[in-house]
Amino acid sequence: MVTTTTAATAATPDVRPRRQIIARPAAWLVWGAVIFFFLSLLGIVGSVLVSSFGQRWFNTWLPDGYTTKWYGQAWTEFALFQVIKVTLEVSLLVVGLSLVIGVPAAYVLARRDFPGKRAIYLVFLLPILMPPITYGIPLATVLYKFGLAGHLSGVVLANLVPSVPFVILTMTPFIEQIDPRIESAARMCGAGTRSVFLHVLAPLLLPGMLASAILVLVRTVGMFELTFLTAGPDSQTLVVALYYSMSAAGIRAQQSVDAMAVMYTAMMLVLLVIALRYVNPTQLVARVKEEPEP
Secondary structure, three states, rough: OOOHHHHHHOOOOOOOOOOOOOHHHHHHHHHHHEEEEEEHHHHHHHHHHHHHHHHHOOOOOOOOOOOOOOHHHHHHHHHHHHHHHHHHHHHHHHHHHHHHHHHHHHHHHHHOOOHHHHHHHHHHHHHHHOHHHHHHHHHHHHHHHOOOOOOHHOOOOOOOHHHHHHHHHHHHHHHHOOOHHHHHHHHHHOOOOOHHHHHHHHHHHHHHHHHHHHHHHHHHOOOOOOHHHOOOOOOOOOOHHHHHHHHHHOOOHHHHHHHHHHHHHHHHHHHHHHHHOOOOOOHOOOOOOOOOEE
């Protein structure tokens, strides 16, 4: 009898209760708002993308036909080759100058203690935390006064204001993690300041410099306010040219403007993919660790 009961029990399948998703009404509202936001964003981007390929689109769900002629028209009508060239020139100059200025400044802040150091950190934080338009108008006024605005140099100088502090705040933790005894050992072996920086510090700081450069590049390409306030007819970046194409007087096909917007979005997506590929958030934390002593 016991044997039979045991066999029946063993033959009974293990029935586990089904898991149910239980959440509070507030959580459902939050998730619903997030899903609605992303669906709306996807719809807006999708409509611009479809319009850039559509021949005619009036009061219908989809265009009557599809074509790629609007991209060619936008390329010639808005002189996109020159605009993209200026965008790359401004971005590369801002990245290079930001590293040249920001890395030595970050080294001084990481290695030296002096009165007012916290105040200097606060000053560097202000251009990053404040909206660019708040200090962009006075900055543009000064640049126009000295004849720098309206040219490529004015656009570069304006974009350096938030970029240099960004490099400093990014590079300071990297430098603080390097043991100063490494530099002392190199100096004891006869290395000068230039040799220490090029052959000792630069290889250790390369991940931080790469992270700063890519992030500054993405920020500069997408910066509208400072570039708009200081750019001239021959120094407009892609985002400013896109704004002028939408607001300038005259009659132009909406599809060509949408094609230009798709090009700008594609450029930003490429830069973001590169940034996420080569810049890991953990790179902004500890990368140089002290080896344990034997």
